[in-house]
Amino acid sequence: MERCNLALAGQDGFEEIDAAPHVPALPILIFRDGLRRSIRTLAIIDTGFDMGLLLSREARDMLMIAGGPDRHESLRAGAVEIPCEVFKLRVKILDRWYPTEGYSPLFPGYENLLGREITNQLNLCLRGPEKRLYAATRVEQRSSKR
Amino acid sequence: METAVVKRLISALSGGPKPINQLAKETGIGWKTCEKYLESLKLLGQVEEITTRRERVFSVRVGRGGWFFPHMSRIRANRTEWVEETPTVQAAASDGEV
Numbered sequence: 001m002e003r004c005n006l007a008l009a010g011q012d013g014f015e016e017i018d019a020a021p022h023v024p025a026l027p028i029l030i031f032r033d034g035l036r037r038s039i040r041t042l043a044i045i046d047t048g049f050d051m052g053l054l055l056s057r058e059a060r061d062m063l064m065i066a067g068g069p070d071r072h073e074s075l076r077a078g079a080v081e082i083p084c085e086v087f088k089l090r091v092k093i094l095d096r097w098y099p100t101e102g103y104s105p106l107f108p109g110y111e112n113l114l115g116r117e118i119t120n121q122l123n124l125c126l127r128g129p130e131k132r133l134y135a136a137t138r139v140e141q142r143s144s145k146r
Numbered sequence: 147m148e149t150a151v152v153k154r155l156i157s158a159l160s161g162g163p164k165p166i167n168q169l170a171k172e173t174g175i176g177w178k179t180c181e182k183y184l185e186s187l188k189l190l191g192q193v194e195e196i197t198t199r200r201e202r203v204f205s206v207r208v209g210r211g212g213w214f215f216p217h218m219s220r221i222r223a224n225r226t227e228w229v230e231e232t233p234t235v236q237a238a239a240s241d242g243e244v
Contacts, residue, residue, distance in 0.1 A: 017219040025221055031233055038233075041226040058226040072149045080189045083147040090233050097233045106149055107192050111220050 006123055006136035009094050014131035015042060017111070024126050024133045026114060029092035030059060030102065034066030038092070041112055045124065045133075049115030051075070052100030053091055057108035063087050075103055082106075091118065094135055147186060151175060155183055156206065159193065163205035 014022035024045045029038040030053070039062050043053065054075075055063070069085035076082075084103040091098050091114075098118055125134040154173040158164065164172070170180040184204050187193040194207045 015221045015223060017221050020219045023221070025224075029229065029231060036232070037228045038231050039226060040229045042221050042224045044221065056220075056224075056226065062226065062228070074147045074149075080186055081147040082190065083149040083152050085149070092231075092233070106152055107190060109220075111224070 005138050005140075007139045008134060009137040010135040012133045012135075014128075014133065015044075017044075022131055024124075026093055026133070026135070028112070028114070030055075030063070031090045031092070031097070032063050032066050032087055035063070039063070043112035043114040045119055045126075046113040046115055047119060049113050050117070051103055051115045052098070052117040053089065053102040053115065054110055054113035055087070055102045055104040056110055056112045057104070059102075059112060060085065060087075060104035063089075063102070063104075069104070070101075073103070075105075093118070093122065094137065147183060151179070151183060152187070155180070155187070156192070159204060159206045163196065163203045165201040165203050167201070169204065 012024075012026060015025040017023050025042045026045060027040065028043050029040055031038040039059055041056070041059055046054075070088050071086045072084065073086050074081040074083050083106045085106070087102045087104065089100055089102045091100055091102075093114075098121065100118055123136040123138070125136070126132075127134070151173075154175070155169065158169055158172045166177060166180055166184065169175075169184070170177045173180065175183070184193060184195070188195055188204075192207055193204050196203045196205065
């Protein structure tokens, strides 16, 4: 039987948000070429978001220090289009940097969202009743033959 | 949606409520395109519509946006701040491309 090759790498609690149930969120670092430092913030895990990262206005304003957006693109949500500025970024989760693109909606009010482009590369366990989030990394399996 | 068109529309509306005809004229956008963008912006909670007997008037919506996006709720304890760490050349090279 195949054995689990995952080891716990980090854990966090769910976060409180306004007028909605608690959300699973991860601490992340965001880096853009041209910056000397990274941005530390929390991002909600959103498996309904196709892309890598949706940026809050605060994060977007800090990224703009390195210059304007790399391009513009609209995100589609049902019948609605959300016009966005797009930034080429690197996002650090646990101990690894992931190259991705960050979408900043033209209108403020959004929270940072981690989408499937990134979450599909992570091993996450959500324990809703305990409001806990666990992240695991793969470990080298030792041969069981002796 | 073209971001430049959205910016022109919001800029035109910053002067106060306006009917579609006037907005189309001021921004140089076709009436139909103008209406389509305003409908989308209405769903996003950025503009609101006042329908009179003669015309549809739009204005910038004051306060927070859209019923369409409940995840616009913000994390209460979130702080967005600078930290000294940056990706190293080695780390960037060893991490896979998304």
